[in-house]
Amino acid sequence: MVSTVSSRSTALPRLVVAAPASGHGKTTVTAGLMAALSRRGLEVSGHKVGPDYIDPGYHALATGRVGRNLDPHLVGEHRIVPLLLHGARTPRPADVAVVEGVMGLFDGQIGGDGFSSTAHVAGLIQAPVVLVTDISSASRTVGAVLAGLASYDPGVRVAGVVLNKAGSPRHAEEVRRAVAGVGIPVLGVLGRDDAIVAPSRHLGLVPAAERGDAATALDRLAAQVAERIDLDAVLEIARSAPDLDAEPWDPRAEVTAPSATDATERPRIAVAGGRAFTFTYAETTELLEAAGCEVVVVDPTTDAALPEGVRGIYLGGGFPEMHAAAISRNAALRDDLRSAVAAGVPTVAECAGLLYLADRLDHAPMVGALPATAAMTGRLSLAYRSATSATPTLLGRPGETVTGHEFHRTRVEPPAGTGGEHDPAWTLEPTAAHPRTDDGFASGTLHASYLHVHWAGHPHLAQRFVDAVRAAKPHRGGRATAPRGPEPVVAAPSEAPHDPLRHHGDVETAAPDGTPLVDFAVNTYDAPPPPWLLDALRASLEDVGAYPDVRRVRAVEAAIARRHGRDPAEVLAVAGVAEAFTLVARARAWQHPLVVHPQFTEPDVALAAAGTPARHLVTRAEDGFALDPSQVPEAADLVVVGNPTNPTGRLHPAAALRSLTRPQRLVVVDEAFMDAVPDQRHALADAPVPGLLVLRSLTKLWGIPGVRAGYVLGEPAVLDALRAVQTPWSVSSAALAVLRATTEPEALAEAAARVRRLVTWRSVLTSGLDDLGIPHLPGAAPFVLARPGAGVREALRVDGFALRRADTFPGLDASWVRIAVRPPERTRPMLTALGALTSGVPML
Template identity: 55%
Template structure:
């Protein structure tokens, strides 16, 4: 049954909520719903019925979903006996210019529901009959089956009005006298939400008693039971979203409490179906986000009313800002966006957005069509939705030009850091008008923060829920990153290996012979003097500056064990072994993530000054970026140890930026023979650096940890002829990499520019919002997953440089994925 009226203010909410409470008190299970986008009335419905209040809005959800959503609400959490649908505005008032679209009458016709009219008769008597007659006969698709007279002044007044109405042939089912004690108070955006009123539950109970005393409930039930059967299938969230093949259910923190009362019940149901665990927290009182939070949903409400209390919870505000700046997927609608601002009406808020907000004189209200300007946690650029806007606050973006131009694509999205306002990329374009803001504070290539005034109903646009859920799952994976993951774990039988950076399947003959020659001496313990001397001569340093190691892995372990940093810092994205080794030794390193907007190039001035141990790669794995010696030198300072992993430096012709050409004071440089010479199974590498630091590493190195064959390989690979061979191969790698880069650019998938390593890093978000690793494996290629590196998301892949024919076949496979994506 639909409860309607001739206009707003006639008492639809009073009668609807009262009917729900009265029928519930009778022992019936009642499902409540509201026509239109309003959040507040469903809150009162929920108090009256003990089950979630729902919204039925053809504009937000599509006409085809209205009956399924009604049926869903009528069976969740258990089957209901009766559904009471509260209308919106006047019976035939809908979207402006839409000829009644999304009106109460529209929903009544779609759901084939009888209409109960509520008529405020406080200022009329016999004219009530004319109003009822006109409403009942205006549209033959609508069946008005009864009338409730509201705000009746006296018994005589009631008798006069009743005769006029029943003269139309439509029965009066109730006559409700005015009672100001049961009306909900209003403020600048309508009724005060039930969650903000401590006495709301008692008020709803009194309202139910009041309606039961003045309305014929049996007649009302008879009207409801006259509704035509609905043949549609109930809406089911699991039909619209898909969880990953993962037993984990990451937590999405959902703002609630008195300041955040606006959200649709289906939002949380969709998130649950997508494999997440929504947990409601109250920003007014919660000391922290729920444990395990990997995503944040901030809906609507009234933060301006509760600004003092929100500002007082400084601990939570700081935690939320830190989580957002670390790339936590965040959706903030209206009040949620205000909460993320620098301030609201002068009160400090989270500060994650470069904006302030204040109450304004004008109400912004209406249905909107919106689209995303850039890729975000809600979907790719160009994602189009319907929504509604309802607010009196105004946002100010200091330093943002008026009418900013908005470009599509991930390049533009990351122009805005949280602390600046030089560029504003809107969250939505509302009918081409910029609204809100999209941010990528962690430099992932996709806006991880989507904040705007627009309210959307995710049941009408489940792709928003799926995209957000995918982002949360990916963030949860990154947050619990397996730092021990290496490229060989991405291999499988029969796949072309683009995941591992070892460039030879076996060592060259001359090196194999040198290794084989050690077999006759394996009965003796290894002696590393010869290897140290050969490496020292190769790099022009003293032997006291050299330590042979069992590959780079041992070198990082020795550094973590021998050094006792107070505040270690690891520059990411890079090889995960440095951080893994530090953590295994009990250290808790800070991650400094290089900015994708700057091509992952090092800005030494952005690295904090306090860390006493800084570790980074050059050229960096997986970006391939070769940092200048000058920028690395700027990281050096008294009391700090600088560790530079040069595992791929011998693949750069001329090794132009090697730190081995500088003073080694306070520095350790790592080299590997594994990649160039096909020695992954032998493990051969070394450290060159400050003699005092080398001595500390040597003191914790297990005796004879480097084998005799590995030491012989170090001697052989340090010879002038071997160095010349490596230099020649570096030139070939340059040529093969250029072919791969050109093919990727032609395919519309440009890699991170300027790679000088035997691999490239590619963002495949143009093809998919999730990893393409499995899709490429199905086409015969193994690639290294980008999300296994801190600072990168699931759309990134690292590709080892191979011969041009292999590169061409790979790009053909990627183009095949593009065709599937477009289709």
């Protein structure tokens, strides 16, 4: 526990978690350690090296305390220890402080020779270092890497290592032996488990506040860490840290509190919060409160008005681009905020706040308090910056310099200071990679810029803001009514398909007059095939003059077998999954075929054509469309189920699917979308199971619906029965070329990259649906089943967007739609249109 030995000597057990580089699992292991120690009953204080806002959110979830940052560039070296001690005593004294590093151990400010690096901060706070090392692609070399890290700087004490992402116990033991020779204790070993890894997107990890599964994942991670990492050894390392000779930082010493006569008056400051605005340093609000202000959090996605009598507004950073539809739909707050800024209510906006105050963000209307528009770009602006105020503004004075950082993928046009009533908020000083440039918009009552500034390092900014707030008149323009929630959309029902079971999303991608719509209906990856795949397809044209050679077919099947660790006799190449279902339907005289629904309807079509219509087991929406194996009749001799299931996106546990197997029963698992699932969790393709057949398609991930290419994995005897009814030469030369090309290492690397993009794209879609209050199913597929209500799909077609109707799937009705995952620049306009339809707000 934090304890004071003398007036300045303070005891605080502490350690720093670092890594050789980014991507080794620092955040996962750090959050797991914090959570595991907290579950032991310890008070854990969480800290992050660097300016990052996202990781502290996970720390807060793990510890039940505010996560805090330690960054010498932002606050100065002399404040690092005081801020550490402040965080460790607020709101209660901590038993141990855990500090997560940034990037690699010695990586800091570019050109700064390690300034602001993890090693730099570890030295300032005199803390031992625990390394986290990803060993998934190495074994004995790990020992050499750790030896180098431990000896590179004598001032950094590497006290232990956690081996992360071990492939097997044998692999882990090989690394243990290598590390033993270096003399660094191995504190524990974690295996690969992507269910507890936070998803990423364009600016890093998805914030914990935006993840509905974050708490569940953290519970699982805490249990794993407690089981696999020696927590007693970790605590012993933390307790080896020496006492610190410093006093805790105190916000009350940094700003002027109100006089005794004014103490009863606490002017209100509205601070943006909620899912869209999660980037605010804890010390910012602590300074405002220490100066006698009342801080009220306002959620721009849900709150209808500013707090009554507000006299100041602080709009920090976050992800307004991810929640633009909900922010735009909340016209009441946008109007109130525009009125407040125009009336001179002192307003500070950083990065996301700047975008929010602009007229538009891409397609979506924003507040309109600034004469500018914002747009997403492909370029990441990420850098430490020094900034000078050229003119007197709400925060700055001529010639004053502050330190901060940029972190965004947007641009604002026109640039700052190009006429009008605003001056630039800052002039950003040049660096080796960045020219001198003006940033933002400022006046005597407004300060909006991209630059993030930690006010603990520049408390005079907080003081100036509070002084302006005290002098301002209370804002009275707010409305007390809540924004309108989703309302039913009245639209003429669309004509039912002639044959629902044969309906496909491609017929929905154009208006009746042939005008193309923005396609969210077809479940293929939204990008052209990679060049190497196009080259393989072009080369296959040289073979069109001959029937496909059976020897080539067998060679391709052997390559697929190697990819999955199967015997070549366990692989059958097919002309897509549709042919596979036809072969299954014709291979045997089925007595009781069963299809689990809602799912892809091709099995029903194939079985009906073979003269044995399928019976249905319809899963329930209230159960998340989960499959209960006990509901499958024992008499069923054929069971067909998708995993992940189209259109629900349900990922059934592999164990549940294996439990369906019986003597004389064939279980067919359609894994057409499994290659889009991170690490293909619950896949059955690599593990032979008697009585189980796995279908794979290459159409979806590679975006080649015109080339019918797929394969079947199963027992040789079952595949021989399928071959017996397969039309000769059904697999074309082009399909064989695709099947072979996608087994190569280059293809596997590109597949992994596409899956990572899909995860990012999906988070944009699901976050937007959450913001709009539209129910949808969790999952890992490249599509989302949502329930916006009857008529919404038809109304969106009028706005130019095609979503897949879901009432053609048994078990679903017209209130459901299936939405294909698309890049953010296509998804956001659709979400904005969807938000307008479900709230009654007209599109602008």
